Amino acid sequence: MGMNVESGIQTDYAAYDYDDGQARRRRRIIIGGVIAAVVVAVVAGVMIFGGNKAAPPAPPAPGVTVIVPGLTDVAATISSTGTLFAKREMPVGIAGEGGMVQAVLVEPGTWVAAGQTLAVIERSVQAQQANSLSASVRVARADAELAQAELDRAKALVARGFISKADIDRRTATRDAAVARVAVAQAQLGEQRAQIGRLDIRSPAAGLVLTRAVEPGQVVNASNGALFRVAKGGEMEIRAQLVERDLARLKVGDTAQVTPIGTRKTFTGTIWQLSPVIDPQTRQGVARIQLAYDPALRPGGFATATISSGRVTAPRLPESAVLSDDKGSFVYSVGKDGKVVRHDVKVGDFSDAGIVILSGLRGDEKVVLSAGAFLNPGDKVTPQLAKPDALAH
Structure with missing residues (x-):
């Protein structure tokens, strides 16, 4: 009797252990299935919504207006400044x-x-x-x-x-x-x-009295120096400072237009002497331009001079195309690859027709007409050729 009871108890425990193990295994299978389903869903979602999505298109390169200046036969001029003096x-x-x-x-x-x-x-x-x-x-x-x-x-x-x-x-x-x-x-x-x-x-010669440094009652002798200064014949001159490259382009007899500071009146003069030496510090020389007497030409005053030095074939650009910085004047052009290229240039005469480019351009470049200040070398742009009426000044 006792044996049957124990055997029944053991049988019940065995059945219980078996059922519990089965339940745990089922739970693990279910959890594993759920995790696998989530992973599959995530992978599928990535493949559906992300993997096959095309990259957004790159923004188009900004458009800039360009011109091809070509070459123009223009009067070559050199601009300079200087001080007015009596010629003699x-x-x-x-x-x-x-x-x-x-x-x-x-x-x-x-x-x-x-x-x-x-x-x-x-x-x-x-x-x-x-x-x-x-x-x-x-x-x-x-x-x-x-x-x-x-x-x-x-x-x-x-x-x-x-x-x-x-x-x-x-x-x-x-x-x-x-x-x-x-x-x-x-x-x-x-x-x-x-x-x-x-x-x-x-007075040793005929001329115009410029200064007087003596008064009646004053005791004078040779140590007093000049008591008067006289401009021989009243002739004046401007001593224009020029870099050696510009000085080499000039010759005695070239004409110049001289405008004293503070007046709009312009006087015509001629170069009568070119400096035989160059200042080693400034790398400049002097062109002495003689002028006939006029009350507006006061020795010691400042003036600008525009000197004619023949004719030259060179590109000419609108003022908006020429920029400048601490390195000097420059322009931007657009290369064959659509990228912006900087050209350092030397400018010549300024006029209503534009600015003459003496060096730095061949004339066949696609030069940026405006908005160059917003560009940098290497920028990608889309060139658009300017219309003829856009070049009117």
């Missing part, structure tokens, strides 16, 4: 010993003739010295006349034997010495008169 400025000062200025006869802006007196120095002492020397000349002449008369009388008596030949020789020597003293006195008087003449400050 003559400093006028004391030539003699000087003294107190008695009168000043001219003002700046006065036209004077060659030899005209500009100022007079007081000369009362020198005049008295001249009077004394003039009297000495008269005394010497009287002595010479007396010596000549005595010689003449002696010669009349020598034939009668009253005067010896030796006396004649002595009287001749006396006469010659008296004549020599006359010459000395005259030379001294001439020197004194020349010194008095040098007390008049005179």
Whole structure:
């Protein structure tokens, strides 16, 4: 009886363990199936919604307007700046010993003739010295006349034997010495008169008085330097500073248009001298452009000069196409691959027709007409050729 009970209990436990193991296995199978289903769903979703999705198209390259400038036959000009000077400025000062200025006869802006007196120095002492020397000349002449008369009388008596030949020789020597003293006195008087003449400050040539640095009552001498400055003939010039490359393109006789700062009036001049040397520091030389007198041309003033240097065949661009930075002027073009290319250029004449490009372009490039400031070398763009009416200035 007891054996049957134990056997029943064991049988029940075995059945329970078996059922529990089966349940766990079923749960694991179900969980594994769910996970597998989720993974499959995710993979399928990625394949359906992501794997086969095409990449978005790249945005189109921005369009820019370009022109092909070609080559144009234009008058070659060189622009420069410089200072105005008198072409030949003559400093006028004391030539003699000087003294107190008695009168000043001219003002700046006065036209004077060659030899005209500009100022007079007081000369009362020198005049008295001249009077004394003039009297000495008269005394010497009287002595010479007396010596000549005595010689003449002696010669009349020598034939009668009253005067010896030796006396004649002595009287001749006396006469010659008296004549020599006359010459000395005259030379001294001439020197004194020349010194008095040098007390008049005179213009060495005809021209325009530029400055006056003396007043009546002022004591002056040679150490005072220039008391007046006179522009010979009133001619002026501008000394235009040019780089050596531009200087080499010019020659004496080339014409230039000069405009003083502060005025719109333009004057025509010609180059009369080109600097024979180049400043090693600035790498520049000077072109001296002579100008006829005009009141608007004031020495010391600043002016611009546009110099004609023949004709040249070169591209010409609208002002909007030419940019500049700390490296200088440049333009952008669009290459065959549609990428932006920078060209450093040297610009020439500016006019209503455009800017002449002296170097840096061949003329067959597709040059960006505008909006270049928003581009960078290497940018991809779509070139669009400008219409003819878009180039009107």
